[in-house]
Amino acid sequence: MADTDSIVPRPSRPWWDPRLLLADLVSALAIALAWWLLSLWLRTPTFPPPLEALRALFTRENGILIHFLVSARRIVLALLLALFLGLPLGLYLGRNHRIDAVVAPFLYLTYPLPKIVLLPVVMVLFGLGDLSRILLIVLTVTYQILVTARDAARALPMTAIYSIRSLGATEFDVYRHVLFPYVLPKVFTALRISSGTAIAVLFFAESFATTSGLGYLIMDAWGRTAYPVMFAAIMAMSGLGLVLYLIFEAAEQRFCRWTLVTRAAGRAKEG
Amino acid sequence: MLEVRGVEFTYRTGGRRVPALTGVDFTLAPGEIWAVIGPSGCGKSTLLYLLAGLLRPTRGEIRFRGGPPLAHQREIALILQGYGLFPWKTVRDNVALGLQIRGVPPAESRRRTEEILATVGLAEYGDFYPEELSGGQKQRVAIARSFVLEPALLLMDEPFSALDALTRERLQNLLLSLCLSREMGTVLVTHNIEEAVFLGRRILVMTRRPGRVAAIVDNPDMGQEGYRASAAFLARTTRLRELFRDPEMGGEELGDSGGDAGG
Ligand SMILES: Nc1ncnc2c1ncn2[C@@H]1O[C@H](COP(=O)(O)OP(=O)(O)OP(=O)(O)O)[C@@H](O)[C@H]1O
Ligand SMILES: [Mg+2]
Numbered sequence: 087m088a089d090t091d092s093i094v095p096r097p098s099r100p101w102w103d104p105r106l107l108l109a110d111l112v113s114a115l116a117i118a119l120a121w122w123l124l125s126l127w128l129r130t131p132t133f134p135p136p137l138e139a140l141r142a143l144f145t146r147e148n149g150i151l152i153h154f155l156v157s158a159r160r161i162v163l164a165l166l167l168a169l170f171l172g173l174p175l176g177l178y179l180g181r182n183h184r185i186d187a188v189v190a191p192f193l194y195l196t197y198p199l200p201k202i203v204l205l206p207v208v209m210v211l212f213g214l215g216d217l218s219r220i221l222l223i224v225l226t227v228t229y230q231i232l233v234t235a236r237d238a239a240r241a242l243p244m245t246a247i248y249s250i251r252s253l254g255a256t257e258f259d260v261y262r263h264v265l266f267p268y269v270l271p272k273v274f275t276a277l278r279i280s281s282g283t284a285i286a287v288l289f290f291a292e293s294f295a296t297t298s299g300l301g302y303l304i305m306d307a308w309g310r311t312a313y314p315v316m317f318a319a320i321m322a323m324s325g326l327g328l329v330l331y332l333i334f335e336a337a338e339q340r341f342c343r344w345t346l347v348t349r350a351a352g353r354a355k356e357g
Numbered sequence: 358m359l360e361v362r363g364v365e366f367t368y369r370t371g372g373r374r375v376p377a378l379t380g381v382d383f384t385l386a387p388g389e390i391w392a393v394i395g396p397s398g399c400g401k402s403t404l405l406y407l408l409a410g411l412l413r414p415t416r417g418e419i420r421f422r423g424g425p426p427l428a429h430q431r432e433i434a435l436i437l438q439g440y441g442l443f444p445w446k447t448v449r450d451n452v453a454l455g456l457q458i459r460g461v462p463p464a465e466s467r468r469r470t471e472e473i474l475a476t477v478g479l480a481e482y483g484d485f486y487p488e489e490l491s492g493g494q495k496q497r498v499a500i501a502r503s504f505v506l507e508p509a510l511l512l513m514d515e516p517f518s519a520l521d522a523l524t525r526e527r528l529q530n531l532l533l534s535l536c537l538s539r540e541m542g543t544v545l546v547t548h549n550i551e552e553a554v555f556l557g558r559r560i561l562v563m564t565r566r567p568g569r570v571a572a573i574v575d576n577p578d579m580g581q582e583g584y585r586a587s588a589a590f591l592a593r594t595t596r597l598r599e600l601f602r603d604p605e606m607g608g609e610e611l612g613d614s615g616g617d618a619g620g
Contacts, residue, residue: 251411252409263446347486
């Protein structure tokens with residue numbers, strides 16, 4: 087019940103809990119096993135067994151680390167930018183109903199548009215460099231954070247505003263002590279969910295007119311029929327997504343410690 | 358200190374108009390405690406929001422120290438019905454929040470916070486989050502959060518309703534001594550007739566929605582030593598209870614529920 091606000095259900099334990107780590111390890115091994123069995127059955131060089139891909143991953147000449155770092159830099163910058171744009175704007179719209187009434191229709195009209203189709207437009211405007219690729223991710227993720235923050239801020243009970251205002255709060259205090267902490271857990275959830283989308287956009291943005299990044303490497307290795315390298319790059323890309331996911335989870339548990347408490351208390355009351 | 362003249366208030370939400378208060382008049386002198394009592398939904402909380410400057414009267418006027426009350430004026434503290442605590446802040450941070458907003462130096466803020474937490478019996482709970490507390494404990498945090506500000510006007514919306522009889526009496530006594538020693542004006546909304554008579558120098562009795570002032574009962578003996586156990590106390594609670602038998606006043610509803618956890 088307490089998890090209805092998060093799409094991916096999460097245990098209310100710290101991420102470093104040994105039981106969770108063990109579960110992660112077991113699922114990783116299960117995936118590797120399935121992969122291995124599938125490769126045995128297919129018996130084709132286009133689908134190498136996991137160990138071969140793993141060897142390619144750690145072979146220095148393939149330069150996977152460099153491409154990984156390039157991709158990681160792009161996506162981290164993009165997510166930070168999206169957070170700094172989407173969160174304040176979302177809070178502001180959630181709090182100012184008159185301005186929201188003007189902006190919201192525009193927002194909801196453009197929200198379902200897959201921002202990825204704007205790739206040519208962005209590249210014409212901002213060139214073929216890193217900036218365009220980053221902006222494409224920013225465009226996608228900002229919307230998700232903005233809409234999440236706005237909807238969450240609108241759901242804040244009026245009594246919470248009364249409560250802080252009766253303490254003599256300025257408008258800035260309302261944002262700092264009430265709105266921001268109130269929406270933060272939901273923003274982290276949005277970030278975790280959109281990290282998957284962000285990786286997808288990154289792959290697309292990197293597969294075109296560039297010679298760096300994991301997306302490029304996947305397409306390049308495919309063209310060279312270097313299948314172990316291709317799979318190694320795919321692994322690196324999912325690893326990137328996983329790391330982001332874990333970072334957001336750890337950050338949420340660090341900055342929203344109260345949600346763990348509240349969830350545990352809710353469970354206790356349910357019996 | 359606080360003047361309320363012909364105040365009316367109507368809620369307007371999505372085309373619906375809900376008149377909550379009509380024609381409320383009274384004047385509160387510095388250091389006086391007023392108890393407000395009336396049937397559920399008659400506009401008691403609305404009255405406190407108006408006094409705190411969180412809502413503006415639809416008609417009429419409220420003057421606090423010569424001007425309209427302003428929420429950011431910082432001399433008025435409000436305890437909301439249902440505590441108004443922030444689940445993302447620890448007990449200590451909830452209590453210190455008003456001081457922090459007022460720019461009180463951290464060391465002093467810390468000292469006053471610990472002091473008031475001890476007074477309400479929550480010295481060991483500073484690091485807890487509100488969700489980890491019982492209803493009565495949360496209520497005490499809310500009380501501490503307002504008391505620590507030492508306001509000139511204290512507005513309380515059923516602050517003692519979830520407490521056990523012993524804690525309730527202790528906090529009632531604490532409130533009484535604070536108000537009397539600091540000349541702190543107080544408006545206390547309550548459902549409890551004994552509480553109103555024990556704490557209210559005057560008792561404002563309200564009718565059903567839209568709330569009007571049905572009576573202002575003078576209670577000159579309030580604050581005297583041993584008042585709770587005196588014959589005058591009993592006589593006054595009995596009189597009030599009779600007043601509430603009137604169907605205009607919500608009938609039996611309030612008159613009889615008052616005795617459950619009184620003084
Ligand atoms: N935000 C609102 N919008 C519309 N109507 C409201 C709103 N808040 C309160 N009301 C109405 O105004 C009336 C007075 O509400 P209020 O909360 O002041 O009552 P109350 O006397 O405090 O009741 P209780 O003793 O149950 O706390 C109620 O009948 C309620 O229906
Ligand atoms: Mg009320």
